[in-house]
Amino acid sequence: MGFGHRVYKAYDPRARIVKETADRVFEVTGKNPLLDIALKLEEIALSDDYFKSRNLYPNVDFYTGLIYQAMGFPLDMFTVLFTIGRMPGWLAHWQELLVQDQRISRPRQIYVGTGARDYVPLEQR
Secondary structure, eight states: OOBOOSSOSSOOHHHHHHHHHHHHHHHHHOOOHHHHHHHHHHHHHHHOHHHHHTTOOBOTTTTHHHHHHHTTOOGGGHHHHHHHTTHHHHHHHHHHHHHSOOSSOOOOOOOOSOOOOOOOOGGGO
């Protein structure tokens, strides 16, 4: 994790947002000494022929670990935190696979779930 993405073949636009968020977090929590290492790694990777030839740029996960650490999460929780944001998509994908008759998963990125529904406030449920 941290470099490369199967869709983004240039700098991951989400990684730029997370990097900016990290800067704002460190204004509050104090700068993480690992940030200097991360910035240097990014600089080296962006100028390295191996990384450039394979379109390996920092992805959305590259700076999130530093943010989690600044927020006080223990290292062994990082995988859980990375996963939480991906779960809705994974579950939706899994549900779509259940309703489609196919032996091998070849996602078509076509939503087949429930159509638009009206929002019902919590008090009325």
